[in-house]
Structures are given as structure tokens and as C-alpha cells.
Amino acid sequence: MINKFSLSVFVIAFLSAFSAVQAQSDRWQQKVKYIMDVSMDVEKNTFKGTQRLHYTNNSPDTLTRAFYHLYFNAFQPNSMMDVRSRTISDPDRRVMDRIQKLSPAEIGILKVNSLTMDGKKVDFEHVETILEVNLNKPILPGQTVVFDMDFEGQVPLQVRRAGRDNAEGIRYSMSQWYPKMAAYDRRGWHANPYVGREFYGNFGDFDVKITIDKTYILGGTGYLQNANQIGHGYEDEGVTVPVAKGKNLTWHFTAPNVHDFMWAADPKYTHEKVKMEDGPMVHFLYVKSDKTQENWAKLKGYTVDAIQYMSDNFGKYPYEQYSVVQGGDGGMEYPMSTLITGHRGLQSLVGVTVHELIHSWYYGVLGFNESSEPWLDEGFTTWGTSVVMDAVFKKEDKFVQNGAYTSYFRLAKSGYEEPLTTHGDHYNLNSAYGPGTYNKGAVFVEQLAYVIGKENFNKAMLRLWNDWKYMHPNGHDVIRVMEKTSGLELDWYYDYFIASTKTIDYGVKSVDAVDNQTKITLERVGLMPMPLDVVVTYTDGSQEMIYLPLVIQRGNKPEEKGMPTRIMTVRWPWTNYSQEVQLAKPISSIKSVEIDPSQRLADVNRSNNKLDVSTLMEKK
Numbered sequence: 001m002i003n004k005f006s007l008s009v010f011v012i013a014f015l016s017a018f019s020a021v022q023a024q025s026d027r028w029q030q031k032v033k034y035i036m037d038v039s040m041d042v043e044k045n046t047f048k049g050t051q052r053l054h055y056t057n058n059s060p061d062t063l064t065r066a067f068y069h070l071y072f073n074a075f076q077p078n079s080m081m082d083v084r085s086r087t088i089s090d091p092d093r094r095v096m097d098r099i100q101k102l103s104p105a106e107i108g109i110l111k112v113n114s115l116t117m118d119g120k121k122v123d124f125e126h127v128e129t130i131l132e133v134n135l136n137k138p139i140l141p142g143q144t145v146v147f148d149m150d151f152e153g154q155v156p157l158q159v160r161r162a163g164r165d166n167a168e169g170i171r172y173s174m175s176q177w178y179p180k181m182a183a184y185d186r187r188g189w190h191a192n193p194y195v196g197r198e199f200y201g202n203f204g205d206f207d208v209k210i211t212i213d214k215t216y217i218l219g220g221t222g223y224l225q226n227a228n229q230i231g232h233g234y235e236d237e238g239v240t241v242p243v244a245k246g247k248n249l250t251w252h253f254t255a256p257n258v259h260d261f262m263w264a265a266d267p268k269y270t271h272e273k274v275k276m277e278d279g280p281m282v283h284f285l286y287v288k289s290d291k292t293q294e295n296w297a298k299l300k301g302y303t304v305d306a307i308q309y310m311s312d313n314f315g316k317y318p319y320e321q322y323s324v325v326q327g328g329d330g331g332m333e334y335p336m337s338t339l340i341t342g343h344r345g346l347q348s349l350v351g352v353t354v355h356e357l358i359h360s361w362y363y364g365v366l367g368f369n370e371s372s373e374p375w376l377d378e379g380f381t382t383w384g385t386s387v388v389m390d391a392v393f394k395k396e397d398k399f400v401q402n403g404a405y406t407s408y409f410r411l412a413k414s415g416y417e418e419p420l421t422t423h424g425d426h427y428n429l430n431s432a433y434g435p436g437t438y439n440k441g442a443v444f445v446e447q448l449a450y451v452i453g454k455e456n457f458n459k460a461m462l463r464l465w466n467d468w469k470y471m472h473p474n475g476h477d478v479i480r481v482m483e484k485t486s487g488l489e490l491d492w493y494y495d496y497f498i499a500s501t502k503t504i505d506y507g508v509k510s511v512d513a514v515d516n517q518t519k520i521t522l523e524r525v526g527l528m529p530m531p532l533d534v535v536v537t538y539t540d541g542s543q544e545m546i547y548l549p550l551v552i553q554r555g556n557k558p559e560e561k562g563m564p565t566r567i568m569t570v571r572w573p574w575t576n577y578s579q580e581v582q583l584a585k586p587i588s589s590i591k592s593v594e595i596d597p598s599q600r601l602a603d604v605n606r607s608n609n610k611l612d613v614s615t616l617m618e619k620k
């Protein structure tokens with residue numbers, strides 16, 4: 001017999017054991033395993049390949065269709081990317097009308113010649129950058145099926161991210177190069193056409209063989225399986241690499257638990273590597289010239305320091321290698337690797353590398369959806385870039401996020417700001433996307449530390465990593481981690497700052513003598529409510545803090561290290577436009593009253609944030 005008491009003990013024990021095993025038990029995700037074998041014709045810039053995809057449907061849904069991305073088809077005149085690039089009113093200078101001008105030998109092509117599921121042919125249709133597949137048999141919940149295909153393609157002359165012969169003469173930047181199954185999650189299929197913005201894919205394992213002219217040196221995602229046959233600096237120390245017979249070499253890479261696979265190739269690459277003590281092998285592939293050799297030599301130490309800093313503070317880098325590869329058209333993140341342009345000054349070279357590297361934590365391992373929530377990925381990455389750059393250059397700037405705040409303030413006042421919930425491809429303007437997703441996104445992160453307190457925030461960043469790696473958390477999941485760590489309610493913070501363009505503006509309205517005490521009146525001018533840190537500076541130079549949390553946050557942040565002592569907490573209902581605080585000190589002892597001198601509050605109008613009481617008294 002189970003009595004009431006023992007039942008509840010049993011239930012509690014069961015639930016806590018369960019939650020310890022799996023913090024997000026209701027979150028399923030699809031699983032992919034790609035086995036690809038491609039051969040490259042470096043004279044014609046074309047390739048042919050086979051792909052076997054083991055696809056596991058972990059969703060509760062029965063799938064009757066499937067969708068593959070065919071990204072290279074974007075680089076054809078009149079494609080959606082071409083039209084979008086020519087019609088947006090502030091075009092990306094890298095693209096403009098360059099797609100329209102591509103000749104037949106310069107366009108990108110990715111074509112599927114045959115496709116079967118579990119050995120039986122399926123119907124498919126090429127719809128520009130998406131292959132629409134009608135399954136002959138549905139994929140049931142929990143079922144794994146095997147797709148086999150033959151495909152071929154032509155590498156486009158580089159316009160955006162991927163392609164051949166980039167501005168610095170790198171032969172192949174092979175990102176988004178293979179037919180890639182679109183992501184399927186609780187919002188269904190994500191068969192977004194490739195219009196310009198970024199990526200989202202299901203996690204899985206890759207096994208990729210690339211056959212290419214033997215003079216080429218490769219780098220990118222994955223672990224080289226036949227390093228001692230390939231050489232080119234990948235071989236183990238002391239190994240004599242056999243001379244390759246024939247014209248080609250076949251490079252065999254594997255990559256576990258990633259959601260994409262990039263490679264780059266050039267016969268002129270120099271390959272250097274640094275093995276970190278308790279960390280990955282870091283590879284550098286670049287073409288040595290007077291435009292690169294000095295700064296790329298220095299880049300190695302900075303990259304290692306950055307990986308170490310990120311691993312120490314935000315979660316240990318989990319893969320065995322990371323590759324910094326010269327290629328692409330600026331800087332772009334890929335699992336275990338980045339493609340960056342290499343002719344740069346030292347600050348710029350290190351800056352772009354650190355930025356793309358930090359994506360490995362957010363886009364790479366946590367798996368933020370760059371496509372529908374670009375702010376999440378770029379925001380955390382931009383925030384982290386400022387923190388890590390300050391650390392590796394040992395600058396110890398007082399407020400390293402200043403640039404992000406300045407850019408956000410300009411955007412907020414511009415009149416063309418869009419809510420950060422906008423899908424990356426659907427912003428009206430590039431100049432709303434950039435400052436919004438990168439800089440307002442970074443402000444979101446820094447300001448979160450202001451709302452919940454720096455120590456809570458640091459803990460929450462590690463909890464985010466531990467609870468959610470390889471699981472594609474979204475913005476609400478991130479907020480929940482911050483809530484669980486701090487004990488505060490934060491829905492309002494997401495709803496106003498991410499889902500709307502409402503702005504923050506608070507002011508110190510008046511400071512008045514009331515008998516031998518002082519009345520401080522604060523006002524909310526902007527539409528977004530926020531908790532306030534108000535610092536009172538006395539005529540003797542000492543400072544005290546008055547804390548005004550919002551009632552709806554249902555709690556207080558702890559006192560933060562390095563801040564003036566908190567002497568009072570006054571809860572502020574968001575419905576009230578003004579709030580009075582009674583201070584048991586004579587007005588003659590007060591020099592000034594200031595809202596958030598730390599400047600972490602993204603107050604768009606700081607001119608009313610400080611009231612200089614002593615000059616006010618003199619005027620009277």
C-alpha cells in the first residue's frame with residue numbers, strides 16, 4: 001500500500017532524478033548523418049558527388065515531404081538573392097548587381113541528379129535554392145531512413161561568402177556547397193530560400209571525402225583521417241609522407257556533432273598549427289605575402305588566448321580542432337572553423353578572428369538559429385568579442401560595450417529600427433539589420449547583467465552552456481536560464497527590448513527639501529520600464545545607492561561588487577510614470593543624484609539622468 005506521504009516522496013524523488021538527467025526533456029531534435037564523396041575539377045571549377053544521409057525523425061510528427069538547401073543556385077541572374085540585392089534600398093556592397101553580371105561559367109550551380117529513400121526513387125523538384133521532395137512513404141516518428149543521391153555543381157565566382165577566386169585570390173571557399181537537409185523543429189520545416197542571410201541546421205555527424213588536385217591544401221571543419229598519407233603539415237611529427245601517385249589526393253574528414261561542414265582549398269596556402277595544452281589543435285591556413293605574414297604570425301597567440309578565455313569563462317571548447325582559414329569575403333563562422341579575408345591590420349585581423357571564433361560557442365555549439373533569431377547569435381557574439389578583445393589585448397577598458405550602445409542609440413533615433421524578432425532575411429534595410437542584430441543584441445546581453453546583477457549573469461552564462469549545448473535554445477530559453485539563475489521574472493525584458501522597438505528614457509525630475517529630509521522625484525519618459533540604480537553623491541564625496549526594481553520582476557538583484565552601498569529599495573509599478581523616494585538626509589549634504597552611472601542601462605536620453613543638486617541650490 002502506498003500512503004499519501006510515501007507517494008509524494010516517491011514523486012519528488014522521481015522528478016528530481018529525471019530533471020537531473022534531462023533538463024529539457026520535452027525538446028526533441030532531428031538527427032542527421034552525412035556520408036559524402038566528392039571530386040573536384042579544378043580546371044572547370046565543377047564537382048560531382050554522392051551523398052548518403054541517415055535521417056532520424058525524432059519529432060512526434062509524420063513527415064510526408066522533405067527539403068534540401070541548394071545554396072549555390074542563389075548565384076544565378078534573377079535569383080531571389082540577385083533581385084533582393086538589387087532592390088533593397090541600401091544594398092550590401094559585396095553583392096550589389098554582381099550576381100546579374102555573372103557569365104554562364106561564373107554562376108553557381110547545385111543540381112541533384114537522382115534521389116532515393118530506403119532504396120526507392122522519390123519525386124523531387126528544383127525550386128531555385130530549395131529541392132522540394134515528395135516522399136513515397138512517410139517518415140514516422142522515431143524512424144530512421146536513408147537518402148541516397150548523386151549531385152553535381154559548379155562553384156560560383158565568389159560574390160557572397162562561398163565561391164572561387166575571392167578578392168584576395170583564394171581558389172575555393174566551399175561553404176554551403178552540398179545539398180543540405182533543411183532543419184525541422186517544433187515550428188516545422190525551415191526551407192528558407194537563400195536570399196542573403198544566415199544558417200540553421202540539425203546537428204549530426206559528417207564523413208566527407210574530397211578528391212582534388214594534389215597540389216591543393218585544404219582546411220575547414222572536421223578531423224583529417226588520413227593525415228599521414230596527405231601531409232601538407234597535417235602529418236604526425238616524424239612521419240614521412242609517401243609521394244602521391246597520380247594527379248589527385250583524396251582528403252578524408254570526419255566531424256562529430258556539428259550542423260554544417262565547410263572546406264577551403266588553395267595550392268598556395270601555408271599551413272601552420274598550434275596545439276593548445278588543454279584544448280584543440282588550432283590550424284592557420286593563409287597565403288604568405290607581405291600583406292599577411294607579419295600579422296598572421298602574431299594572430300596565432302591571440303587566437304589561442306581567445307579560445308582559452310572563452311573556455312575558462314563561457315564553457316570549454318568541445319572539439320579537437322579549430323581552423324582559421326583565409327578565404328570568403330570578410331568573416332564567416334562555420335563549425336570548428338572560420339573563413340576570413342586576410343589582408344588586414346593586426347587589430348582588424350585579430351578582431352574578425354575572435355568574433356568568428358566566439359560564434360563557435362553560440363551558433364556552433366549552442367546552435368542558435370541565425371536565420372530566424374539573428375540577434376541572439378550576433379548579439380552574444382558581438383558582446384563576447386568586446387569582452388575577449390579587451391582581455392587578450394589587456395586593455396581593461398572601463399566600459400567595453402560602449403561602441404554597441406552608441407550604435408544602438410543611433411539606430412533607436414533613426415526611425416528605421418525594426419523589432420529584433422524579425423527574420424534575418426526580412427529586415428527592410430541592411431542598416432537596420434546590422435546595428436540591430438549585432439549592437440542592440442550586444443546591449444541586450446550587457447543590460448541583462450545590469451538587470452540581474454553581474455555575478456548572477458556570469459553563473460547564468462555557464463548554465464546556458466551546460467543546460468543547452470547542442471540543443472538550439474531560442475531567445476525565450478535564454479531568458480528562462482537567466483530567470484532560473486536569478487530568481488527574477490524577466491518576460492517583460494524580452495517583450496519590450498527584443499519584440500518591440502520601444503525605448504528607455506528615465507530622468508531625475510526634481511530634488512526637494514522636505515523639512516530636514518530630501519525628496520527625490522524620478523520620472524519615466526520612455527515607453528519601456530526598467531529597474532533603476534540611482535546613485536546619490538554627497539558633498540563629502542561619499543556615495544550611496546537607491547535601488548528601484550520593477551514590481552513585475554518579483555524580486556531584487558543582489559548588491560553588485562564595486563557599486564556604492566545600497567541603502568534603500570523602492571519597488572516601482574510600471575504603470576506609474578513617476579516615483580518619489582524619501583531620503584533621510586538634508587538636501588544641503590547632497591551634491592548630485594544620478595540614474596545608473598555605470599551606463600549599462602540603455603537610456604536613449606542621458607541628458608536628464610543626473611541632477612546636480614549643489615548648483616541647483618546655488619541658483620536658488
Ligand SMILES: [Zn+2]
Nearest residue numbers: 355359378381
Ligand atoms: Zn557574427
